[in-house]
Amino acid sequence: MKRKTIEKIPYTGLKDVVKKEGAECVGITALKDVGNEPHLFMEVYRNGADSLDVPVVRVVLAGKDFGTYFTGRGEWSRALISCHSYYGSRRPVWEKYGDGQEASVLWSEDDLERIKDFTGVKERSWQKLEWWEFLNERMRAIAEQERRDRAHRKRERRRQALKDREENTPQLREGLVLEYADRVLFQEKHYLYYKKHGVRVRVACSKCGGVTERRWKPGISYESQFEAMTGEPREGSYGTCPMCGAIGEWKPQGKVKGKYGRRGFLFLGQKYKGTGMVFRYIEAEKGYLLGLACEGDETVMVNACEEVSAVELARAYFEEGKEPQTDFHKRDPYLGKNFWDDCNIGYVGNIRICSAPVMGETYENMKGTFLQYCAMREYDAAEGGSINPVDYAGGYIHTPQIEMLVKLGLPKVVEKLVAGYYGIVKNSSANRVDQLLGIRKEHVRQLIRHRGDAQILEVLQIEKRMGQQWTEEQVEDLAELNPRTMANGFMQEVLEHMGVQKMLNLISRYADAGYGTGCSKATSRLQEAAWTYFDYIGMRKDLGYDLANTVFLMPKDLAAAHREMVLEQSREAAERRIREVLLRFPLVKKHYRRLRKKFYYGDSEFFIRPARDAGEIIMEGRVLHHCVGGDSYLQKYNDGVTVILFLRRKKEPEEPYITVEVRMEDLKVLQWYGEYDTKPDKKKMDKWLDIYATKLKCGLAGTQEGPGDESGQQVPAATTA
Ligand SMILES: [Zn+2]
Structure with missing residues (x-):
């Protein structure tokens, strides 16, 4: 839309006010050429003598474009001009109120024809x-087409980029890949199939495909000396093919079932567009086949063969300064064709790129690329010849210092980083390993000796963070305790009151085991003791004990002290819960007297009364081990929806026995439960509660006084009898 040109075109203007009742706004149209293309101008004016020159809004439509110019705001927009209200009425945006009246009119009949045309x-x-909706529909259609075009262009760009990558991916020299796969993944494994007949054996070789018969047991006749011999075949052991000399594993003919094979994965890295790299993830398979035929009633081997095949699964492209891109090889099951796509399959079909051997020429190809100095080859060697170069290259781009970490001999740290655990880096802009990992400089050598072991690293990071200075031996002992048990800060509490060596000795004493024995039983005892100790310390601290007191800091019997703290903590939590519900559900207590007057009832054996307060309900639930102390019961009680009643024996008025829930509205007994959600003495109690419910409804309950009467006070049974 040529907005600047359009802005220079004067407004059409209205010649006069439209004399029609209710007409607030007047639209007028004109066809004008802008840049040799016809445009429809539609201007809306307020229907008043003083606003005939400047419209409220000007809508301009071209064949495939439109614009809306609000003169008040002095700016263009792409807003549509029709609004829908909730009541289903439609009105144009320039009308102030959408009351469904025809407040916007056209200047003349010609205008409507022009718009429709x-x-x-x-x-x-x-x-x-x-009339304005004709314009609006057209504008909506144009906008929708633009959206579709944009989506199409985006798809097209992706398709082009994919095509460009495909075209710039170097040829795969299949022979080299297959040779490598056979050598490295399948160790050039061959099979010698055999079937014995007395002193003779029939042999088929998967390498050369030949079939022959040989003697394996020396004969006693003179002629037999001249017969070709072979060693005795034995399943699983290795022999030499009498025909081609290849070494293969003996496999009895009867144990071979048709085609079988082995699979493996490998990577090949190649230069991509000069200084970039593409890593190709290839699945290789070696298949073995034994040909069998019937000869009389015997099955004989006729030939054997083996074949290595490979299929590429994914390609990961790396270019300097660009986001890495991975393409995946997919199969279209309808067309039966394979194709490359720039996204993974998703869900179950996802292609996962895992660690695998990397073809040696990858590192030759890396020279001159931006990954030249990434130390992937050294990492590969340190990891024993199986890595994921896609993750490594991604890790290198994110944290280039992994090159230094590999070269220093910290492959275990690199493993973490490459797997995406960037959290172990404490200062990502550091160029020195101690600063990068947040450890003391003097401990770098120790970390290297352990190849960057994760537990040692964690202890060293804790040491630095706590401002401690530990010896190498102490670091190793702490690492054995499993740093995860120390991370919560309770170790720091302990170290404020004793030295690290004293703490280590203490834990060793609790565990009754020494450090660095290499015995896994000892290690797990140490870890268990450390966990218990720090857990104990944490609870002591939370419950407000002073750890400066050595009785608390170093209990004689750790297990007993730990148990004691667990109990004390749950007691504490229980009291906290009661304090909390008393505050949250105060109406239970407030209405106790009133409810008691209505709900109290007793006979010679039992009595029933409402709960005095929310705390009492909690205690009832705890003693009887049922869920009446839950928030939902308390809430209903507090809201006056239900009332919770305690049914007890007159002999033991303070002993919880049965808990009853009654609905306020109709005084119906909703449920009743005794200990552990059981219904003790069910028949009798059902009957008792039936009578109670009837009395409640007749207003006969609540008239008696009885045990448990004093609000919130213990009443001895003797005084009420
Ligand atoms: Zn052979």
Whole structure:
């Protein structure tokens, strides 16, 4: 839309006010050429003598474009001009109120014809369009087409980029890949199939495909000396093919079932577009086949063969300064064709790129690329010849210092980083390993000796963070305790009151085991003791004990002290819970007297009364081990929906026995439970509660006084009898 040009075109203007009742706004149209293309101008004016020159809004439509210019704001927009209200009425945006009146009119009949002609919008039989809606429909269609075009262009760009990558991916020299796969993944494994007949054996070789018969047991006749011999075949052991000399594993003919094979994965890295790299993830398979035929009633081997095949699964492209891109090889099951796509399959079909051997020429190809100095080859060697170069290259781009970490001999740290555990880096801009990992400089050598072991690293990071200075031996002992048990800060508490060596000795004493024995039983005892000790310390601290007191800091019997703290903590939590519900559900207590007057009832054996307060309900639930102390019961009680009643024996008025829930509305007994959600003495109690419910409904309950009467006080049974 040529907005600047359009802005220079003067407004059409209204010649006069439209004299029609209710007409607030007047639309007028004109066809004008802008840049040799016809445009429809539609201007809306307020219907008043002083606003005939400048419109409120000007809508301009071209064949494939539109714009809306609000003169008040002095700016263009792409807003549509029709609003829908919740009541289903439609009105144009320039109308102040959407009351469904025809407040916007056109200057003349010609204007409507012009709009219909230009927009080409047809009125639907089921919906009459207002005049501005013809414009709006056309604008909506244009916007929708633009959206589709944009999506198409994006798809097209992705398709082009994919095509470009495919075209710039170097040829795969299949012979080299297959040779490498056979050598490295399958160790050039061959099979010698055999079937014995007395002193003779029939042999088929998977390498050369030949089949022959040989003697394996020396004969006693003179002629037999001249017969070709072979060693005795034995399943699983290795022999030499009498035909081609290849070494193969003996496999009895009877144990071979048709085709079988082994699979493996490998990577090949190649230069991509000069200084980039593409890593190709290849799945290789070596298949073995034994040909069998029937000869009389015997099955004989006729030939054997083996074949290595490979299929590429994924390609990961790395270019300097660009986001890495991985393409995946997919199969279209309908067309039966394979194709490359720039996203993974998703869900179950996902292709996962895992560690695998990397073909040696990858590192030759890396020279001159931006990954030249990434130390991937050294990492590969340190990891024993199986890595994921895609993750490594990604890790290198994110944290280039992994080159230094590999070269220093910290492959275990690199493993973490490459797997995405960037959290172990404490200062990502550091160029020195101690600063990068947040450890003391003097401990770097120790970490290297352990190849960057994760537990040692964690202890060293804790040491630095706590401002401690530990010896190498102490670091190793702490690492054996499993740093995870120390991370929560309770170790720091302990170290404020004793030295690290004293703490280590203490834990060793609790565990009754020494450090560095290499015995896994001892290690797990140490870890268990450390966990218990720090857990104990944490609880002591939370419960407000002073750890400066050595009785608390170093209990004689750790297990007993730990148990004691667990109990004390749960007691504490229980009291906290009661304090909390008393505050949250105060109405239970407030209405106790009133409810008691209505709900109290007793006979010679039992009595029933409402709960005095929310705390009492909690205690009832705890003693009887049922869920009446839950928030939902308390809430209903507090809201006056239900009332919770305690049914007890008159002999033991303070002993919880049965808990009853009654609905306020109709005084119906909703449920009742005794200990552990059971219904003790069910028949009798059901009957008792039936009588109670009847009395409640007749207003006969609540008239008696009885045990447990004093609000919130213990009442001895003797005084109420
Ligand atoms: Zn052979």
